[in-house]
Amino acid sequence: MTRTLITNGMIVSATGRASGDVLIDGETIAAILAPGQAAGLGISADRTIDATGKYVVPGGIDVHTHMELPFGGTEASDTFETGTVAAAWGGVTTIVDFAVQNTNTSVHERLAEWHEKAAGNCAIDYGFHQIIGGVDEESLKAMTYLVDNEGITSFKLFMAYPGVLYSDDGQILRAMQNASESGAMIMMHAENGIAIDVLVAQSIARGDTDPRFHSLTRPAEMEGEATHRAIQLAKVAGNVPLYIVHMSASEALEEVAAAQHAGLNVFGETCPQYLYLSLEDHLAQPGFEGAKWVCSTPLRTKHQHHQNDLWKGLRMNELAIVSTDHCPFCFKDQKELGLGDFSKIPNGIGGVEHRMELLYQGVVTGEISLERWVETCATTPARMFGLDRKGEIAPGFDADVLIWDPNNRTKIGINDKHHMNMDHSAYEGFEIDGKVDTVISRGTVVVENDTFVGKVGHGKYVKRGLSRYLH
Ligand code: DUC
Numbered sequence: 001m002t003r004t005l006i007t008n009g010m011i012v013s014a015t016g017r018a019s020g021d022v023l024i025d026g027e028t029i030a031a032i033l034a035p036g037q038a039a040g041l042g043i044s045a046d047r048t049i050d051a052t053g054k055y056v057v058p059g060g061i062d063v064h065t066h067m068e069l070p071f072g073g074t075e076a077s078d079t080f081e082t083g084t085v086a087a088a089w090g091g092v093t094t095i096v097d098f099a100v101q102n103t104n105t106s107v108h109e110r111l112a113e114w115h116e117k118a119a120g121n122c123a124i125d126y127g128f129h130q131i132i133g134g135v136d137e138e139s140l141k142a143m144t145y146l147v148d149n150e151g152i153t154s155f156k157l158f159m160a161y162p163g164v165l166y167s168d169d170g171q172i173l174r175a176m177q178n179a180s181e182s183g184a185m186i187m188m189h190a191e192n193g194i195a196i197d198v199l200v201a202q203s204i205a206r207g208d209t210d211p212r213f214h215s216l217t218r219p220a221e222m223e224g225e226a227t228h229r230a231i232q233l234a235k236v237a238g239n240v241p242l243y244i245v246h247m248s249a250s251e252a253l254e255e256v257a258a259a260q261h262a263g264l265n266v267f268g269e270t271c272p273q274y275l276y277l278s279l280e281d282h283l284a285q286p287g288f289e290g291a292k293w294v295c296s297t298p299l300r301t302k303h304q305h306h307q308n309d310l311w312k313g314l315r316m317n318e319l320a321i322v323s324t325d326h327c328p329f330c331f332k333d334q335k336e337l338g339l340g341d342f343s344k345i346p347n348g349i350g351g352v353e354h355r356m357e358l359l360y361q362g363v364v365t366g367e368i369s370l371e372r373w374v375e376t377c378a379t380t381p382a383r384m385f386g387l388d389r390k391g392e393i394a395p396g397f398d399a400d401v402l403i404w405d406p407n408n409r410t411k412i413g414i415n416d417k418h419h420m421n422m423d424h425s426a427y428e429g430f431e432i433d434g435k436v437d438t439v440i441s442r443g444t445v446v447v448e449n450d451t452f453v454g455k456v457g458h459g460k461y462v463k464r465g466l467s468r469y470l471h
């Protein structure tokens with residue numbers, strides 16, 4: 001087995017930092033040693049990586065991606081291959097993607113489809129959540145089976161997208177009751193889709209068809225209302241663990257914080273787009289340009305406090321995790337499906353490559369601490385979703401490591417750092433005061449010297465256990 005020693009770095013965890021050397025044996029972290037201690041102990045390594053002046057942190061874990069997702073008459077443009085290679089470039093060593101079940105389709109068959117898409121094609125490790133778009137007797141039974149046998153312990157439901165993925169309150173309650181029995185997590189897309197569809201139809205009828213109306217027809221109140229309703233349903237279902245995905249609105253955050261103060265198992269997630277991008281500066285760009293930033297939940301106005309509140313929520317742990325909701329579509333031919341009608345623009349922003357970078361900039365600007373960066377982007381995602389061997393630099397854990405250079409810089413853009421299969425970048429021109437230096441996935445170096453040196457097929461499916469945050 002190959003032994004690798006990472007020397008002289010600053011090892012940063014969710015709770016602190018210390019200088020040290022990391023010994024990797026095969027695919028596993030074997031020991032954390034005082035700097036230089038290995039030689040004294042007679043420990044030799046096949047390879048030594050000098051991390052002087054750099055941070056050594058757990059590889060990023062993005063628990064919300066959509067590779068190859070069929071959506072809005074097209075398919076997300078990153079395959080499991082291109083998406084996981086881009087993720088590796090961004091310091092991510094595990095993704096959890098979503099297998100999709102819709103009304104009248106079999107959970108088992110759809111899950112098998114997602115395994116087929118991913119198997120042998122991933123550069124880093126991956127797991128699955130299961131979307132249940134059609135709650136019925138069969139899919140409820142399948143949920144229990146997946147928890148017991150398939151390492152799938154979290155299920156996403158939609159309060160939005162009527163006729164596509166939407167569940168009504170009765171269906172949501174039934175799925176929550178099922179999850180409550182098995183110990184699974186319910187992930188919720190919390191927007192009042194019934195009311196939103198009325199606003200969308202009215203907007204189009206008025207001739208308000210530009211991309212910015214995507215946000216104006218999905219008001220923050222509709223995110224807050226759905227979040228409140230989801231929380232009440234989860235409480236009635238026996239305090240089932242409830243994870244509100246891609247939160248963008250202060251109104252929703254207030255609901256999550258109140259639930260947490262009341263002792264409920266409610267957790268929040270946000271994404272870089274909601275921390276950095278806005279209705280005015282991005283979605284409302286002239287002409288059709290704003291289509292690049294059509295995603296749901298939508299980008300919000302910068303004239304309210306959403307972004308400040310989300311950063312505060314991250315500091316306060318009201319928001320536990322930053323994921324990307326990576327759901328890339330090219331501008332040409334894909335986003336263009338909605339020319340003249342914003343409701344036909346496929347919803348999604350690509351960002352799997354840039355989450356570690358963008359959130360690190362929040363460390364530089366003082367929004368979050370270095371430790372909180374590690375916690376929200378790696379350690380908590382692992383604990384929240386039962387990735388029991390990941391998310392920490394500690395003996396016995398998978399050797400998934402990001403070596404981060406705080407003295408280097410990253411320029412994001414289609415002609416700069418950009419490896420996702422998209423013809424534009426949602427973060428064009430962003431500059432980061434730090435840089436991915438080296439990325440190690442289960443003991444194998446996959447990125448170094450500005451080169452991807454990993455192998456497609458190296459990434460393995462990871463069965464997940466139950467959340468470690470249950471009361
Ligand atoms: N939101 C998106 O922006 N894209 C895919 C699905 C979703 O909920």
Ligand code: ZN
Nearest residue numbers: 189245246296
């Ligand atoms: Zn969603």
Ligand code: ZN
Nearest residue numbers: 064066325327
């Ligand atoms: Zn999503």
